[in-house]
Amino acid sequence: MISRFAPAPTGFLHLGHVLNAVYVWDLGARVLLRIEDHDRQRSRPAYDAAILEDLAWLGFRWTGPVTRQSERGEIYARALDRLRAQGLVYACACSRSDVAAAQAPRPSARGVDAELPYPGTCRARGLHDGPGMALRVRLEPTVERFVDLRLGPQEQRPHLQCGDLVVRDREGNWTYQFAATVDDMEQGITHVVRGEDLLDSTGRQIQLARLLGRSRPPAFLHHPLIMKRAPAGGSGAPAKLSKSDRDTGVRDLRAQGWTPRQVIEAATSSIITP
Numbered sequence: 001m002i003s004r005f006a007p008a009p010t011g012f013l014h015l016g017h018v019l020n021a022v023y024v025w026d027l028g029a030r031v032l033l034r035i036e037d038h039d040r041q042r043s044r045p046a047y048d049a050a051i052l053e054d055l056a057w058l059g060f061r062w063t064g065p066v067t068r069q070s071e072r073g074e075i076y077a078r079a080l081d082r083l084r085a086q087g088l089v090y091a092c093a094c095s096r097s098d099v100a101a102a103q104a105p106r107p108s109a110r111g112v113d114a115e116l117p118y119p120g121t122c123r124a125r126g127l128h129d130g131p132g133m134a135l136r137v138r139l140e141p142t143v144e145r146f147v148d149l150r151l152g153p154q155e156q157r158p159h160l161q162c163g164d165l166v167v168r169d170r171e172g173n174w175t176y177q178f179a180a181t182v183d184d185m186e187q188g189i190t191h192v193v194r195g196e197d198l199l200d201s202t203g204r205q206i207q208l209a210r211l212l213g214r215s216r217p218p219a220f221l222h223h224p225l226i227m228k229r230a231p232a233g234g235s236g237a238p239a240k241l242s243k244s245d246r247d248t249g250v251r252d253l254r255a256q257g258w259t260p261r262q263v264i265e266a267a268t269s270s271i272i273t274p
Contacts, residue, residue: 003024006033007036012249012250013051014248017250027193027221034068073174075182076174092166093132094121117162133170137165143155143156149220149221165178177204184218226267
């Protein structure tokens, strides 16, 4: 059994990350640490260093060297070539606003976020790859079935949920969906443990991995999220924690004198400061 803890260095760790780490390490698998810094515009070395320090302070130990997506460009390029050889890759000039204008968002299956399914605008346009162009992979109609280790049997239709996947964005960054799928395949990940907000990513990643040559997908476990409490008297719906929530940041809690045990207990009991 091989799992991974894969934070993005676009902010400091917060209690939501700690909860994910508890689920990952409690699985009893070997845990690889992968820094998902594919977003070059938002990733920062200071956050990268802080993630390693905070994990060590919390007592989480990983197997082997830390891997960083920013150093794996050749691996992603080779995976892209495999998809190109199947005639599945095409250039896309659409911006997010173009996609939004073409089609209404589709609600997430878990009600966490809304998606913008791609309507296939550039599929047959024969555009040339170049600056300012994204690359997409064709997702033909399939029904992806899997059994989540916590939520039970699931059925997803990626071609309806998201449409053709962006694998490299308009700024030249490899996308989360593509890089994570390639990494999980290349690193031999057998168990993917992550929050419920990523449940909808599973079917498309299974389909993409199959196109890349992975015959058996990893097992998936999607755990509950820690949700922010609405302000007193507020009418807004609860929202998941983000890196901007300083009152639940590990760095800030450490500065207040919290112990590792207190931080982990706060995460696992979903106790957060209002």
